[in-house]
Amino acid sequence: MDLGPHAVFIWTAYGATALIVLALVARAILDERRQKQALVKLEAQGIRRRSAAKPADHLR
C-alpha cells in the first residue's frame, strides 16, 4: 500500500490510535478483574454485603 509522501504522518496517527485504544481496553479488563478478585477474597473471609441476597452473584 503506497500512502505517498505523507505516509509517515498517516501511519503515526493510526499507530497512536492503536496504542491508546489498546491501553484503554487493557486497563478496562485488568481493573474489573482486580476488583472481582478483591471481592472474592473478602467473601472468602466471610464478609458479606448488607444487601447481598446471593453473594458474588454478579461474578458468574
Next chain:
Amino acid sequence: MAMGKIATLANPSFFMGLTDRVLPWLAAVTIALFAVGLYVGLFVAPPDYQQGESVRIMFVHVPSAWLAMFCYTLIAISSIGSLIWRHPLADVAAKTAAPLGAAFTLLALVTGSLWGKPMWGTYWVWDARLTSVLILFFLYLGLIALWDAIEEPLRAGRAAAILALVGFVNIPIIKFSVDWWNTLHQPASVARLDGPAIHHTLLIPLLIMALAFTCLFVWLHMKAMRAEILRRRVETMTIRSVSHMAELKAAE
C-alpha cells in the same frame, strides 16, 4: 411510572446483570465495525483530490474529536442526575467517563497535529478550535484530579459535578468556534444544515469508523462502570470488616 422504570434500570445490581449479557455482543460488533471501517478507509476509499492520501487520518481523527465532545456531554448529563437525584450510578457514570474523555481528546489533538503538519505546514496553531479542544483536555484532567483529591466519593462526586457543569460552556464553543472565528481548522463538513460536504466514498468509511469508535466507547464505559461499582463494594466491605474486628477486640 416512568421514573420508577428509570430507577429500576439505574439500579447497580440490575446494571451489573444487564452489562454481563450485553458486553460480549457489543465487543463482537465493535471488532466487526473496526475491521470493515479500517478496510474501507485504508484500501477502498480513494485519496482526496486536494489532500491526497493524508485524508485517511480523518477516519481516526474525526471520531476521536466527536467522542471527546460526546463524552463531556455525557458527564454533564450524569452530573445533573448526580446533583439533583443524587443517584450513585449517575455519579459512577460521570467519574468513569472522565479518563475515557481525556484519552479521546488527547487522540484528537495528536491525530489533528499529524494531519495539520502536511496540510497546514504546522503541527499547532493557537486558533479557536485547537485551543478550545486543548481546554477540554485540561477540563478532563481537572475532573480526574478532583475525584482523586477528595476521598469521600459522594463529596467528590458533587464537587466534580459542579465543575463539569460549569465547564460544559466549552462544548458549544468548540462546535461553533470554526463559524464564530477565523480559524485554520476547516468548518463543519458532516453535521451541516445543507447536508454533508464530503463525497460519499469518504463519508461512508468515516461513518463506519464513527460507529465503531462509539461502540468502543460504550464498551469501555460499561466496563469502567462495572469496575467502579465493584471497587465501591470492596471499599464498603473492607470498612465493615475493619469495624467488625475493632468491635471484637473491644469486647475481649
